[in-house]
Amino acid sequence: MxxxxxxxxxxxxxxxxxxxHGKPLVYLDNAATSQKPFAVLNASRDYYESYNSNIHRxxxxxxxxATAGHEKARETIANHLNATRPEExxxxxxxxxxxxxxxxxxxxxxxxxxxxxxxxxxxxHHSNTVPWQMxxxxxxxxxxxxxxxxxxxxxxxxxxxMLSERTALVAVSHIxxxxxxxxxxxxxxxxxxxxxxxxxxxxxQSIPHQHIDLKVIGCDFxxxxxxxxxxxxxxxxxxxxxxxxxxxxxxxxxxxxxxxVTFENTTYNDPPFKYEAGTPNIEGAIALATALDYxxxxxxxxxxxxxxxxxxxxxxRISALDGVTLYGPSDRAxxxxxxxxxxxxxxxxxxxxxxxxxxxxxxxxxxxxxxxFGITGTLRASFAAxxxxxxxxxxxxxxxxxxxxxx
Amino acid sequence: xxxxxxxxxxxxxxELFQDWTERYEYVISLGKxxxxxxxxxxTGDRLIRGCQSQVWLEADCVDGKMSYLAxxxxxxxxxxxxxxxxxxNGETPEDVIQADMSFIDRTGLREHLAPTRANxxxxxxxxxxxxxxxxxx
Numbered sequence: 001m002x003x004x005x006x007x008x009x010x011x012x013x014x015x016x017x018x019x020x021h022g023k024p025l026v027y028l029d030n031a032a033t034s035q036k037p038f039a040v041l042n043a044s045r046d047y048y049e050s051y052n053s054n055i056h057r058x059x060x061x062x063x064x065x066a067t068a069g070h071e072k073a074r075e076t077i078a079n080h081l082n083a084t085r086p087e088e089x090x091x092x093x094x095x096x097x098x099x100x101x102x103x104x105x106x107x108x109x110x111x112x113x114x115x116x117x118x119x120x121x122x123x124x125h126h127s128n129t130v131p132w133q134m135x136x137x138x139x140x141x142x143x144x145x146x147x148x149x150x151x152x153x154x155x156x157x158x159x160x161x162m163l164s165e166r167t168a169l170v171a172v173s174h175i176x177x178x179x180x181x182x183x184x185x186x187x188x189x190x191x192x193x194x195x196x197x198x199x200x201x202x203x204x205q206s207i208p209h210q211h212i213d214l215k216v217i218g219c220d221f222x223x224x225x226x227x228x229x230x231x232x233x234x235x236x237x238x239x240x241x242x243x244x245x246x247x248x249x250x251x252x253x254x255x256x257x258x259x260x261v262t263f264e265n266t267t268y269n270d271p272p273f274k275y276e277a278g279t280p281n282i283e284g285a286i287a288l289a290t291a292l293d294y295x296x297x298x299x300x301x302x303x304x305x306x307x308x309x310x311x312x313x314x315x316x317r318i319s320a321l322d323g324v325t326l327y328g329p330s331d332r333a334x335x336x337x338x339x340x341x342x343x344x345x346x347x348x349x350x351x352x353x354x355x356x357x358x359x360x361x362x363x364x365x366x367x368x369x370x371x372x373f374g375i376t377g378t379l380r381a382s383f384a385a386x387x388x389x390x391x392x393x394x395x396x397x398x399x400x401x402x403x404x405x406x407x
Numbered sequence: 408x409x410x411x412x413x414x415x416x417x418x419x420x421x422e423l424f425q426d427w428t429e430r431y432e433y434v435i436s437l438g439k440x441x442x443x444x445x446x447x448x449x450t451g452d453r454l455i456r457g458c459q460s461q462v463w464l465e466a467d468c469v470d471g472k473m474s475y476l477a478x479x480x481x482x483x484x485x486x487x488x489x490x491x492x493x494x495x496n497g498e499t500p501e502d503v504i505q506a507d508m509s510f511i512d513r514t515g516l517r518e519h520l521a522p523t524r525a526n527x528x529x530x531x532x533x534x535x536x537x538x539x540x541x542x543x544x
Contacts, residue, residue, distance in 0.1 A: 021427070343482075344460055344480050344481040344482065344483075344484075346460045346481045346483075346484070347435075347460075347481050347482055347483045347484075350431075350483055351431060351483075354427045354428075354431065376461075376480070405428070405431060405432055405435060406435060406482060
């Protein structure tokens with residue numbers, strides 16, 4: 001496997017050549033969203049220029065082309081994830097939407113009852129916390145949280161002891177967006193299964209950085225957003241095990257999701273359509289499949305290895321700075337979170353912005369995790385295939401300058 | 408010096424700076440020099456909501472003149488408040504309420520601020536005026 005050359009990729013991403021405040025953009029906010037290559041931009045444009053039409057049921061040529069493109073995208077995504085069949089792939093507007101769909105469908109099913117428990121982890125994004133809190137409140141279910149060790153990893157021994165016949169669902173992130181912790185999702189899902197609980201893996205931060213094989217992970221649901229993996233915003237995926245998708249009631253009513261409607265009685269369509277009420281984001285689905293093709297052409301393992309080298313180098317460079325605290329384990333993926341004693345992350349972010357750097361500051365939608373570490377937020381650098389060693393070095397120098405100004 | 412004269416003085420001071428580094432260094436130095444607020448005063452009712460960093464504001468009216476005390480965990484935010492405090496301290500509540508705080512646009516600082524922070528400045532100005540209104544009633 002040859003090393004990935006990020007300089008060969010950068011011309012694919014038009015935004016990377018722009019300047020910010022008169023300085024070259026250094027984009028290190030990829031955990032929030034990734035930039036888009038021409039291949040993806042062209043796929044969106046080509047859809048609207050050549051075959052835009054509403055899908056399914058259309059007899060005319062354009063409708064058939066659009067339907068074929070949309071359903072081909074489903075197949076590409078199913079193959080990418082190693083799902084058993086394309087019908088296990090539901091198009092959503094993103095990770096948050098996908099989690100809310102599962103919460104809504106489970107909440108209407110007879111799988112949950114008062115006294116049951118849902119387990120999440122202390123690393124979760126608000127989008128994998130609040131939908132479950134809302135469901136628990138509605139149904140009288142208890143939300144339990146896997147504790148986080150000081151190094152930002154999960155206490156899986158405690159997790160094992162939390163599982164019981166009361167556990168209905170375990171919902172955990174594959175990779176923490178705040179700290180870059182890679183969770184042992186194989187263990188988490190297999191233990192859940194042993195206790196008869198369902199498992200949901202939030203893959204928002206793993207899809208851009210790792211080879212995902214759902215048969216290896218062994219989860220019942222896997223969700224992610226297209227925009228984290230070089231695709232547009234507004235498109236995401238809910239993978240669900242086919243028998244579960246058949247069993248659960250639909251989360252929303254409308255067109256597409258029905259088999260037959262009368263005013264007296266309506267019957268529902270089969271998965272995936274049962275979960276896709278209304279006209280979907282057709283262009284988004286096609287662009288997402290194009291983005292995954294783009295990733296596979298480069299090779300996800302090469303991307304993964306390249307990002308790993310960058311994040312190791314960044315951790316090394318930043319840990320040499322005075323007064324720094326690095327969060328998360330040394331073996332991170334995607335994101336590196338850090339802070340400096342006596343310096344507000346927002347001040348550093350503001351000064352870095354003046355130097356052309358895009359980093360994220362704040363709680364990263366993980367307020368309970370920040371509270372666990374007694375901080376209000378961190379500065380987070382997060383990486384993609386197109387980032388370079390040179391950018392990591394520039395970040396180190398920019399941080400030194402900002403720290404000099406603030407101290 | 409009245410409020411608009413003080414504002415003009417500040418605008419001229421900031422015009423002396425050549426680039427963003429100098430301008431920010433100046434704001435940071437103002438933030439560092441603004442006296443810290445006693446921790447006992449950093450309570451929820453003095454917190455200005457809507458800022459990414461925490462900002463506390465305490466106001467008093469002594470002999471018909473407003474006196475402001477402010478603090479923030481972000482030194483840049485604190486420097487920005489210091490600009491406002493310098494302009495509004497010692498003025499009558501009526502003058503504070505009437506003051507045009509858009510002078511900050513003429514300092515060239517706003518263009519260097521993220522929209523969330525620029526918004527926090529607007530909130531801060533509104534809050535300082537609100538305290539003046541309370542002092543009058």
